[in-house]
Amino acid sequence: MYKDISFExxxxxxxxxxxxxxxxxxxxxxxxxTMTIGWGNIGVIWGKPILMVMVRYSRHTYNLMExxxxxxxxxxxxxxxxxxxxxxxxxxxxxxxxxxxxxLTAIAGKVIDTPIIDECDLHYExxxxxxxxMEPGLLDENINKNYYSNHDYxxxxxxxxxxxxxxxx
Amino acid sequence: MYKDISFExxxxxxxxxxxxxxxxxxxxxxxxxTMTIGWGNIGVIWGKPILMVMVRYSRHTYNLMExxxxxxxxxxxxxxxxxxxxxxxxxxxxxxxxxxxxxLTAIAGKVIDTPIIDECDLHYExxxxxxxxMEPGLLDENINKNYYSNHDYxxxxxxxxxxxxxxxx
Numbered sequence: 642m643y644k645d646i647s648f649e650x651x652x653x654x655x656x657x658x659x660x661x662x663x664x665x666x667x668x669x670x671x672x673x674x675t676m677t678i679g680w681g682n683i684g685v686i687w688g689k690p691i692l693m694v695m696v697r698y699s700r701h702t703y704n705l706m707e708x709x710x711x712x713x714x715x716x717x718x719x720x721x722x723x724x725x726x727x728x729x730x731x732x733x734x735x736x737x738x739x740x741x742x743x744x745l746t747a748i749a750g751k752v753i754d755t756p757i758i759d760e761c762d763l764h765y766e767x768x769x770x771x772x773x774x775m776e777p778g779l780l781d782e783n784i785n786k787n788y789y790s791n792h793d794y795x796x797x798x799x800x801x802x803x804x805x806x807x808x809x810x
Numbered sequence: 811m812y813k814d815i816s817f818e819x820x821x822x823x824x825x826x827x828x829x830x831x832x833x834x835x836x837x838x839x840x841x842x843x844t845m846t847i848g849w850g851n852i853g854v855i856w857g858k859p860i861l862m863v864m865v866r867y868s869r870h871t872y873n874l875m876e877x878x879x880x881x882x883x884x885x886x887x888x889x890x891x892x893x894x895x896x897x898x899x900x901x902x903x904x905x906x907x908x909x910x911x912x913x914l915t916a917i918a919g920k921v922i923d924t925p926i927i928d929e930c931d932l933h934y935e936x937x938x939x940x941x942x943x944m945e946p947g948l949l950d951e952n953i954n955k956n957y958y959s960n961h962d963y964x965x966x967x968x969x970x971x972x973x974x975x976x977x978x979x
Contacts, residue, residue, distance in 0.1 A: 652821035659854045682862055684851030685828045687953045693851055770950040773942060781939040784856045
Protein backbone atom coordinates (compact mmCIF):
# COMPACT_ATOMS: atom_id res chain seq x y z
CA MET A 642 0.00 0.00 0.00
CA TYR A 643 2.78 2.43 0.98
CA LYS A 644 6.14 2.69 -0.73
CA ASP A 645 9.18 3.95 1.19
CA ILE A 646 10.81 6.97 -0.43
CA SER A 647 14.05 8.80 0.22
CA PHE A 648 13.25 11.78 2.43
CA GLU A 649 14.07 14.34 -0.26
CA UNK A 650 12.32 12.70 -3.21
CA UNK A 651 9.01 14.53 -2.79
CA UNK A 652 10.42 17.81 -1.43
CA UNK A 653 8.84 19.77 -4.25
CA UNK A 654 5.42 18.20 -3.63
CA UNK A 655 5.78 18.84 0.11
CA UNK A 656 6.63 22.50 -0.40
CA UNK A 657 3.97 23.00 -3.10
CA UNK A 658 1.17 21.36 -1.14
CA UNK A 659 1.82 23.25 2.10
CA UNK A 660 -0.05 26.38 1.05
CA UNK A 661 -3.13 24.22 0.53
CA UNK A 662 -2.70 22.45 3.85
CA UNK A 663 -1.21 19.37 5.46
CA UNK A 664 -2.05 17.47 8.64
CA UNK A 665 0.27 17.63 11.65
CA UNK A 666 -0.46 14.60 13.84
CA UNK A 667 0.56 14.24 17.47
CA UNK A 668 -0.05 11.64 20.14
CA UNK A 669 -0.03 12.89 23.73
CA UNK A 670 -0.18 10.82 26.89
CA UNK A 671 -3.92 10.28 26.69
CA UNK A 672 -5.08 11.28 23.23
CA UNK A 673 -4.19 11.86 19.61
CA UNK A 674 -4.90 15.01 17.64
CA THR A 675 -4.37 16.48 14.21
CA MET A 676 -4.19 20.10 13.06
CA THR A 677 -3.87 21.73 9.69
CA ILE A 678 -0.55 23.40 8.92
CA GLY A 679 0.29 25.62 5.99
CA TRP A 680 3.91 26.35 6.87
CA GLY A 681 6.99 24.17 7.14
CA ASN A 682 10.48 23.50 5.81
CA ILE A 683 12.39 20.45 4.60
CA GLY A 684 16.11 19.92 4.25
CA VAL A 685 19.28 18.71 5.94
CA ILE A 686 20.61 19.96 9.28
CA TRP A 687 23.21 18.35 11.58
CA GLY A 688 23.74 15.76 8.83
CA LYS A 689 20.15 14.59 9.29
CA PRO A 690 16.99 14.85 7.17
CA ILE A 691 14.88 17.48 8.91
CA LEU A 692 11.25 18.57 8.68
CA MET A 693 10.47 21.81 10.47
CA VAL A 694 6.98 22.65 11.70
CA MET A 695 5.58 25.44 13.88
CA VAL A 696 2.91 25.34 16.57
CA ARG A 697 1.46 28.31 18.47
CA TYR A 698 1.47 28.23 22.27
CA SER A 699 -2.33 28.46 22.31
CA ARG A 700 -2.87 25.24 20.39
CA HIS A 701 -3.93 21.93 21.92
CA THR A 702 -1.24 20.39 19.69
CA TYR A 703 1.40 22.41 21.56
CA ASN A 704 0.62 20.57 24.80
CA LEU A 705 0.59 17.17 23.10
CA MET A 706 3.84 17.96 21.27
CA GLU A 707 5.57 18.77 24.53
CA UNK A 708 4.43 15.39 25.89
CA UNK A 709 5.32 13.38 22.79
CA UNK A 710 8.46 14.97 21.37
CA UNK A 711 7.59 13.38 18.04
CA UNK A 712 5.07 14.00 15.27
CA UNK A 713 3.97 12.91 11.82
CA UNK A 714 2.92 14.98 8.82
CA UNK A 715 0.34 13.54 6.41
CA UNK A 716 -0.20 15.29 3.10
CA UNK A 717 -3.07 14.91 0.65
CA UNK A 718 -2.00 15.52 -2.93
CA UNK A 719 -4.17 16.48 -5.89
CA UNK A 720 -6.47 18.82 -3.95
CA UNK A 721 -8.14 16.17 -1.82
CA UNK A 722 -9.55 16.50 1.73
CA UNK A 723 -10.28 20.24 1.46
CA UNK A 724 -13.24 20.07 3.84
CA UNK A 725 -11.26 18.07 6.39
CA UNK A 726 -8.30 20.48 6.19
CA UNK A 727 -10.75 23.32 6.78
CA UNK A 728 -12.25 21.67 9.86
CA UNK A 729 -8.90 20.64 11.37
CA UNK A 730 -7.53 24.14 10.84
CA UNK A 731 -10.34 25.93 12.67
CA UNK A 732 -11.56 23.56 15.40
CA UNK A 733 -9.61 22.59 18.51
CA UNK A 734 -8.82 19.08 19.64
CA UNK A 735 -9.92 20.26 23.08
CA UNK A 736 -13.50 20.39 21.77
CA UNK A 737 -13.61 17.72 19.07
CA UNK A 738 -12.25 14.29 18.21
CA UNK A 739 -11.22 15.49 14.79
CA UNK A 740 -10.47 12.03 13.42
CA UNK A 741 -14.02 10.95 14.25
CA UNK A 742 -15.67 14.19 13.08
CA UNK A 743 -13.86 14.07 9.74
CA UNK A 744 -13.87 10.30 9.24
CA LEU A 745 -10.09 10.31 9.12
CA THR A 746 -8.36 6.98 9.76
CA ALA A 747 -5.44 7.11 12.20
CA ILE A 748 -3.11 4.19 11.51
CA ALA A 749 0.11 3.36 13.35
CA GLY A 750 3.33 4.96 12.16
CA LYS A 751 5.97 2.59 10.79
CA VAL A 752 8.71 3.72 13.14
CA ILE A 753 7.24 6.01 15.80
CA ASP A 754 4.16 5.74 17.96
CA THR A 755 2.32 8.73 16.45
CA PRO A 756 -0.29 7.76 13.86
CA ILE A 757 -0.54 8.95 10.27
CA ILE A 758 -3.76 9.70 8.37
CA ASP A 759 -4.48 6.90 5.93
CA GLU A 760 -6.61 9.07 3.61
CA CYS A 761 -3.46 11.10 2.72
CA ASP A 762 -0.81 10.28 0.14
CA LEU A 763 2.55 11.44 1.47
CA HIS A 764 3.78 10.84 5.03
CA TYR A 765 6.75 11.83 7.18
CA GLU A 766 7.47 10.47 10.66
CA UNK A 767 9.68 12.72 12.78
CA UNK A 768 11.44 12.76 16.14
CA UNK A 769 12.04 16.21 17.61
CA UNK A 770 15.80 16.88 17.86
CA UNK A 771 15.59 20.62 18.46
CA UNK A 772 12.90 23.14 19.30
CA UNK A 773 12.87 26.82 20.06
CA UNK A 774 10.26 29.42 20.88
CA MET A 775 10.32 32.40 18.51
CA GLU A 776 12.07 35.56 19.62
CA PRO A 777 9.69 38.40 18.59
CA GLY A 778 12.35 41.11 18.61
CA LEU A 779 14.27 39.43 15.81
CA LEU A 780 11.33 39.11 13.45
CA ASP A 781 10.51 41.29 10.44
CA GLU A 782 8.11 44.03 11.56
CA ASN A 783 5.50 43.37 8.91
CA ILE A 784 5.41 39.65 9.66
CA ASN A 785 5.08 40.47 13.35
CA LYS A 786 2.15 42.80 12.66
CA ASN A 787 0.43 40.44 10.22
CA TYR A 788 0.67 37.21 12.18
CA TYR A 789 1.35 37.97 15.83
CA SER A 790 -0.71 41.00 16.81
CA ASN A 791 -2.15 38.79 19.58
CA HIS A 792 1.36 37.81 20.79
CA ASP A 793 0.53 34.14 20.26
CA TYR A 794 3.95 33.15 18.90
CA UNK A 795 5.08 29.85 17.44
CA UNK A 796 7.37 27.23 18.82
CA UNK A 797 9.58 25.93 16.02
CA UNK A 798 10.07 22.15 16.03
CA UNK A 799 12.90 20.51 14.09
CA UNK A 800 12.03 16.85 13.52
CA UNK A 801 14.48 14.25 12.27
CA UNK A 802 12.68 12.37 9.51
CA UNK A 803 12.85 8.70 10.54
CA UNK A 804 10.44 7.39 7.90
CA UNK A 805 8.94 8.76 4.68
CA UNK A 806 6.58 7.00 2.33
CA UNK A 807 3.88 7.53 -0.28
CA UNK A 808 0.65 5.75 -1.17
CA UNK A 809 0.98 3.54 -4.18
CA UNK A 810 -1.66 4.12 -6.80
CA MET B 811 21.52 32.59 -19.68
CA TYR B 812 19.42 32.21 -16.51
CA LYS B 813 15.79 31.14 -16.42
CA ASP B 814 13.53 32.24 -13.56
CA ILE B 815 11.94 29.34 -11.72
CA SER B 816 9.22 29.14 -9.09
CA PHE B 817 10.95 28.95 -5.71
CA GLU B 818 9.80 25.38 -5.03
CA UNK B 819 10.50 23.87 -8.45
CA UNK B 820 14.01 22.63 -7.64
CA UNK B 821 13.43 21.86 -3.95
CA UNK B 822 14.47 18.24 -4.42
CA UNK B 823 17.69 19.24 -6.17
CA UNK B 824 18.40 21.83 -3.47
CA UNK B 825 17.95 19.28 -0.67
CA UNK B 826 19.85 16.54 -2.52
CA UNK B 827 22.82 18.71 -3.40
CA UNK B 828 23.29 20.16 0.09
CA UNK B 829 25.20 17.16 1.44
CA UNK B 830 27.75 17.71 -1.34
CA UNK B 831 27.95 21.45 -0.69
CA UNK B 832 26.54 24.77 -1.79
CA UNK B 833 27.91 28.32 -1.67
CA UNK B 834 26.49 30.86 0.78
CA UNK B 835 27.38 34.33 -0.52
CA UNK B 836 27.29 37.52 1.52
CA UNK B 837 28.22 41.12 0.87
CA UNK B 838 29.29 43.14 3.89
CA UNK B 839 29.97 46.86 4.03
CA UNK B 840 33.44 46.56 2.54
CA UNK B 841 33.78 43.11 1.05
CA UNK B 842 32.08 40.04 -0.33
CA UNK B 843 32.67 36.48 0.83
CA THR B 844 31.45 32.96 0.16
CA MET B 845 31.45 29.89 2.37
CA THR B 846 30.48 26.29 1.78
CA ILE B 847 27.33 25.09 3.50
CA GLY B 848 26.04 21.54 3.77
CA TRP B 849 22.90 22.24 5.76
CA GLY B 850 19.75 24.20 5.02
CA ASN B 851 15.97 23.97 4.63
CA ILE B 852 13.46 25.17 2.05
CA GLY B 853 9.73 25.72 2.42
CA VAL B 854 6.99 28.17 3.26
CA ILE B 855 6.72 30.19 6.48
CA TRP B 856 4.60 33.28 7.20
CA GLY B 857 3.08 32.78 3.76
CA LYS B 858 6.49 33.43 2.19
CA PRO B 859 8.97 31.22 0.37
CA ILE B 860 11.79 30.69 2.85
CA LEU B 861 15.35 29.38 2.63
CA MET B 862 16.96 28.67 6.00
CA VAL B 863 20.73 28.67 6.46
CA MET B 864 22.99 28.49 9.50
CA VAL B 865 26.22 30.31 10.27
CA ARG B 866 28.48 29.78 13.28
CA TYR B 867 29.43 32.79 15.40
CA SER B 868 33.11 32.21 14.63
CA ARG B 869 32.72 32.61 10.88
CA HIS B 870 33.71 35.68 8.90
CA THR B 871 30.37 35.23 7.13
CA TYR B 872 28.58 35.80 10.45
CA ASN B 873 29.91 39.35 10.67
CA LEU B 874 29.08 40.09 7.04
CA MET B 875 25.59 38.60 7.43
CA GLU B 876 24.88 40.89 10.38
CA UNK B 877 25.90 43.87 8.22
CA UNK B 878 24.01 42.80 5.14
CA UNK B 879 20.82 41.12 6.36
CA UNK B 880 20.62 39.39 3.00
CA UNK B 881 22.38 36.52 1.25
CA UNK B 882 22.40 34.36 -1.84
CA UNK B 883 22.91 30.61 -2.22
CA UNK B 884 24.57 29.29 -5.39
CA UNK B 885 24.45 25.58 -6.06
CA UNK B 886 26.53 23.54 -8.48
CA UNK B 887 24.66 20.51 -9.80
CA UNK B 888 26.11 17.32 -11.30
CA UNK B 889 29.09 17.10 -8.93
CA UNK B 890 30.90 20.18 -10.21
CA UNK B 891 33.21 22.58 -8.29
CA UNK B 892 34.31 19.97 -5.72
CA UNK B 893 37.74 21.55 -5.26
CA UNK B 894 36.23 25.02 -4.84
CA UNK B 895 33.66 23.77 -2.32
CA UNK B 896 36.53 22.18 -0.38
CA UNK B 897 38.54 25.40 -0.31
CA UNK B 898 35.60 27.63 0.60
CA UNK B 899 34.59 25.25 3.39
CA UNK B 900 37.98 25.22 5.10
CA UNK B 901 39.53 28.64 4.51
CA UNK B 902 38.35 31.91 6.02
CA UNK B 903 37.44 35.04 4.13
CA UNK B 904 39.53 36.87 6.72
CA UNK B 905 42.63 35.31 5.15
CA UNK B 906 41.68 34.83 1.50
CA UNK B 907 39.74 36.44 -1.30
CA UNK B 908 38.03 33.15 -2.06
CA UNK B 909 36.53 34.32 -5.34
CA UNK B 910 40.00 35.16 -6.60
CA UNK B 911 41.71 32.07 -5.19
CA UNK B 912 39.10 29.74 -6.73
CA UNK B 913 38.49 31.69 -9.95
CA LEU B 914 34.83 32.06 -9.05
CA THR B 915 32.92 34.82 -10.82
CA ALA B 916 30.76 37.02 -8.58
CA ILE B 917 27.97 38.55 -10.63
CA ALA B 918 25.26 40.90 -9.43
CA GLY B 919 22.08 39.42 -8.03
CA LYS B 920 18.90 40.15 -9.97
CA VAL B 921 17.02 41.65 -7.03
CA ILE B 922 19.41 42.13 -4.12
CA ASP B 923 22.88 43.56 -3.87
CA THR B 924 24.64 40.33 -2.90
CA PRO B 925 26.36 38.57 -5.80
CA ILE B 926 25.82 35.01 -6.99
CA ILE B 927 28.52 32.67 -8.32
CA ASP B 928 28.22 32.38 -12.08
CA GLU B 929 29.93 28.96 -12.26
CA CYS B 930 26.96 27.44 -10.39
CA ASP B 931 23.63 26.27 -11.81
CA LEU B 932 20.90 27.01 -9.28
CA HIS B 933 20.56 30.31 -7.39
CA TYR B 934 18.40 31.76 -4.62
CA GLU B 935 18.43 35.41 -3.52
CA UNK B 936 17.16 35.96 0.02
CA UNK B 937 16.33 38.79 2.42
CA UNK B 938 16.60 37.87 6.11
CA UNK B 939 13.14 38.16 7.74
CA UNK B 940 13.97 36.30 10.93
CA UNK B 941 17.08 35.04 12.69
CA UNK B 942 17.77 33.40 15.99
CA UNK B 943 20.80 32.11 17.82
CA MET B 944 20.53 28.45 18.80
CA GLU B 945 19.56 27.61 22.36
CA PRO B 946 21.92 24.77 23.37
CA GLY B 947 19.72 23.45 26.19
CA LEU B 948 16.94 22.56 23.77
CA LEU B 949 19.12 20.53 21.40
CA ASP B 950 19.39 16.74 21.18
CA GLU B 951 22.35 15.63 23.34
CA ASN B 952 24.09 13.62 20.63
CA ILE B 953 23.87 16.48 18.14
CA ASN B 954 25.25 18.82 20.80
CA LYS B 955 28.18 16.48 21.46
CA ASN B 956 28.89 15.78 17.79
CA TYR B 957 28.75 19.33 16.45
CA TYR B 958 29.13 21.80 19.29
CA SER B 959 31.76 20.44 21.69
CA ASN B 960 33.56 23.77 21.17
CA HIS B 961 30.38 25.77 22.00
CA ASP B 962 30.57 27.49 18.62
CA TYR B 963 26.83 27.47 17.95
CA UNK B 964 24.95 28.51 14.84
CA UNK B 965 22.76 31.46 14.18
CA UNK B 966 19.76 30.36 12.14
CA UNK B 967 18.81 32.76 9.32
CA UNK B 968 15.39 32.62 7.66
CA UNK B 969 15.63 34.29 4.27
CA UNK B 970 12.64 35.23 2.15
CA UNK B 971 13.40 34.00 -1.36
CA UNK B 972 13.03 37.08 -3.58
CA UNK B 973 14.49 35.52 -6.72
CA UNK B 974 15.27 31.98 -7.89
CA UNK B 975 16.70 30.91 -11.21
CA UNK B 976 18.68 28.22 -12.98
CA UNK B 977 21.32 28.23 -15.70
CA UNK B 978 19.94 27.29 -19.07
CA UNK B 979 21.85 24.53 -20.79
